[in-house]
Amino acid sequence: MASGKIPYKLILDESEIPSAYYNVRADMKTDHRPILNPATMQPVSAADLSPVFCDELVAQELNDRDRFIEIPGSVREIYKMFRPSPLMRAYRLEKELNTPAKIYYKYEGGNTSGSHKLNSAVAQAYYAKKQGLKGVTTETGAGQWGTALAMACSYFGLDCRVFMVKVSAEQKPYRKAVMETFGAAVTPSPSSTTRIGKKILQETPDTTGSLGCAISEAVEAAVTTEGYRYVLGSVLNQVLIHQSVIGLEAAAALAKYDEYPDIVIGCAGGGSNLGGLMAPFMGDRLAGKRAPYFIAVEPASCPSLTRGVFAYDFCDTGRITPLAKMYTLGATFIPSANHAGGLRYHGMSPILSQLYHDGYLDEARAVPQKAVFDAATLFCRTEGTLPAPESAHAICVAIDEALKCRESGESKTILFGLTGTGYFDMRAYMSYNDGSMSDQIPSDEELAAGLSALPQIPEALR
Amino acid sequence: MASGKIPYKLILDESEIPSAYYNVRADMKTDHRPILNPATMQPVSAADLSPVFCDELVAQELNDRDRFIEIPGSVREIYKMFRPSPLMRAYRLEKELNTPAKIYYKYEGGNTSGSHKLNSAVAQAYYAKKQGLKGVTTETGAGQWGTALAMACSYFGLDCRVFMVKVSAEQKPYRKAVMETFGAAVTPSPSSTTRIGKKILQETPDTTGSLGCAISEAVEAAVTTEGYRYVLGSVLNQVLIHQSVIGLEAAAALAKYDEYPDIVIGCAGGGSNLGGLMAPFMGDRLAGKRAPYFIAVEPASCPSLTRGVFAYDFCDTGRITPLAKMYTLGATFIPSANHAGGLRYHGMSPILSQLYHDGYLDEARAVPQKAVFDAATLFCRTEGTLPAPESAHAICVAIDEALKCRESGESKTILFGLTGTGYFDMRAYMSYNDGSMSDQIPSDEELAAGLSALPQIPEALR
DSSP states (O other): OOOOSSSSEOOOOGSOOEEEEEGGGGGGGOOOOOOOOOTOOOOOHHHHHTTTTTHHHHHHHHHHHHHEEEEOOHHHHHHHHHEEEEEEEOOHHHHHHHSSSSSEEEEESSSTOBHHHHHHHHHHHHHHHTTTTEEEEEEESSSSHHHOOOOOOOOTTTOOOEEEHHHHHHHHHHHHHHHHHHTOEEESOOOOSOOOOOOOHOOTTOOOOOOOHHHHHHHHHHHSTTEEEEEEESSHHHHHHHHHHHHHHHHHHHTTTTTSSSSEEEEEESSHHHHHHHHHHHHHTTTTSSEEEEEEEEETSHHHHHEEEEEEEEESSOOOSSSEEEEEEEEHHHEEEEEEOOOOSSOOHHHHHHHTTTSSOOEEEEOHHHHHHHHHHHHHHHHHOOOOHHHHHHHHHHHHHHHHHHHOOOOEEEEEEBBBBOGGGHHHHHHHTOOOOOOOOOOHHHHHHHTOOOOOOGGGGG | OOOOOOSSOOOGGGGOSSEEEEGGGOOOOSSOOOOOOOTSSOOOHHHHHHHTTTTHHHHHHHHHHHHHEEEEEEHHHHHHHHOOOOOOEOOHHHHTTOOOOEEEEEEEEOSOBBBTHHHHHHHHHHHHHHHTTEEEEEEESSHHHHHHHHHHHEEEEEEEEEEEHHHHHHHHHHHHHHHTTOOOOOEEETTTTTTTHHHHHHHHHTTOOOHHHHHHHHHHHHHSSTTEEEEEEESHHHHHHHHHHHHHHHHHHHHTTOOOEEEEEEEEESHHHHHHHHHHHHHHHHSOOOOOOEEEEEEESHHHHHHSSEEEEESTTTTTTOOEEEEESTTTTTOOOTSSSSSOBBOOOOHHHHHHTTSOEEEEEEHHHHHHHHHHHHHHHHHOOBBBBHHHHHHHHHHHHHHHHHHHTTOOEEEEEEOOBOOOHHHHHHHHHHTOOOOOOHHHHHHHHHHHTTTOOGGGOO
16 A cells, blocks of 8 residues: 555556456346347347457457457557546545545546547457457447547557538538547448438538437448448447446556445446446456446436337437347437537446346436536636536536535545546537526427337337 | 667656756856846845835845846746647758758647746746736737736636736737737737826827837836736846746756757847746856857848847847847837747847857847748647747757758757747748748838937946
8 A cells, every 4th residue: 555645646657557348247236138139120240240240349348258359469458548547536626525525536538539439449440450350340429439430540550531511511510520530430421421321411411410320330340341440439338348447447547545435426327437337346346356436427318228229229319230238319319409518419328227226336426517517617716627518427426426525524434437528519518608508308208209219129129 | 878870859757847947147157237227327236126026036036146046936827737848859840951950849829828928837836826926918019918917817816907008909800819818918009008108099099009008008007006016027036037047947858868969059139038048058058067058049121130230239129128138229229010929029038148248148039920820830830839920030050050960971960949829829820821921121210210319338347
């Protein structure tokens, strides 16, 4: 154990980067239900998935046996450029809040891609290269995942084709430019480069695109191009496996100072960040050891855990992917255009969903966006890091929990995930700063519309 | 000394943040000439400067005796949130270049302000607060300095008024929004909030503003507002003093691994980054010890060291400030609009200028901007960090020196400064990526025009 005052930045040595990912599925009491082929309503096999995904990633997707999955040496070498990421002690925030709580946050936004997504992108690019592939395709909305993948592909000399939702490509030309600087080919979606894109353009020439459409184009491009596969940045089991490095590093850094969290808080859109941050601590819970209280934070405008249902649904708004059992608002649900930042996915990682359903993930809390930006502003003025709106959801709840400690006098240890930088979200900050931002909470009727479109599943598989 | 392989990131403990700044002037053989009052042509005194600058900063500006200036405890506490900054070993770049050279870079862009400017901003805000001031004013062009100052003021509860060149405020609304998020009041310049601003608007209603005009407004606002002073982010001696933390940390981190640079490279606009990076190594040179070869890199479009003259000149294009003896292109020189990024100052830090004039700063090299962006692109694809265009000037020369080592077979140790992130410079990257960027090198005639406007100085003071 290190001695003396706990520093502001708890940074592990490069030699302490985990040597293996932790796969929480191996320890889950109720494993989540299989992914279904929507055409046959049968569980998908590795053979079904291999035309779309890299072989090793298919194996990880379906792996519910191996507790640890070795991190390849080449991936660890790349990680050394930006990992271990700092675990920060929020001394100044604690003082500002006048709380006896001890607040820690794991900061994943310090790399050029600006978020935790790079952790999985590097692994996915490596496995694609190892398989001898020529390139990968993906979709991106806000751009975090596309940027991370573009970087990862540049490291491994892999082609990278990104279908970027047209309106995002137009509103965020700089995000697009970052990807191109890393050598990626970025195509605004829908495009005339795919069959499905042409069809959509023919039917709705004025469309500004959607994530569902971009996914469809990316999948089509992958399966119709020799030597290509499709990759995805959240939701999937494989992504949660890779993101476990966040939690493993956090646990190791805290242990050096004899610290252990009482509360773990993460924002949850697709679930990869929270899934990664809480992984080793959830392992403790599942093993019956001391464990923290887990809180998933979601936007009130896209409340899949707090107001959705636990059911089989399509993973994409285009309704072409396999079906997963998860908390969902219905694949057709689209959050208000007023909603800033990410966390706009209609569903939630099947792993997180099952853990929540079974009571291991203790709580989900939905927060309105003005409160989120209040927290973001307080945070950046005291801690000096401008958070992504996504990350600020976790900050908001961390502050609430710290204020509860002030009331109760308890000195709880709070750990939250600061997933990314807000550099590319200044449009949202501007609307907050000028007072034009509003909270937009879907009505029960709006939610009912999304849920009414859930696919029909045979009784035995529900 | 640490053992084993040198890591990718050489990071000191927080306890190893320097306890004192190094003031190279105390060791300079020829001190630079005094700053002159343009009205009287007499050296300015502390009393002359105190209505404009904070008292402690005036003392530092004029201090040529004290080798070390203690870093206040409150400043070190703030530094702990983002310092020591990482010293990176560029293993992947070395491999890409197939060079026997060992390349290190000190990365100062990891904090939210995105550049090294925060080092001085924190110190300046602290001294202002300590003096009991209410607020500070400044100007900003590209926005790095304004952002750094806004952050620093938010830490100390100090008002911050930033005059931002109007065209920049319009072209970079997100930069403006970051400053506002940190609580700064940002006024596009020229504005009707000052006498000089009103005058300029009256004479040239369509002006897009200039740094000279913004300086004039910031100074006027400071001297006419009770409890305010003006602060500046480069060029001045005080700023180089604060930036010495960069070099002190770099030297300490290298020493842990028994390393010492053979070459130190920094981009030079106003000179604060290179001045800070090279400070302790220049101390070695001035003490007659082993020292590196120093290279200042400037843009071919604004070549103050390589094509300017060493003479007294105004520090601002508005010609209202005191006169400093420095390398200059003439206060009226404006680089081509085509020139991307910073490094557009007509002059150069008087300290750097004198060291260059006396041969201690070994070389200045001017590089065209397309070569700079070639280097930036290669760098980000191999090292994973998107550099600011300013920083990429240093990268460009570091690569050239590493390639010379490949030719000669020498395994030199190269250290360069990576001053900032390129997140806010994507417009420039876009023009590079789409091929519309060009090199714009001023003709001899253009330079002669700027130099013909130098102020007349009495013989005895030249």
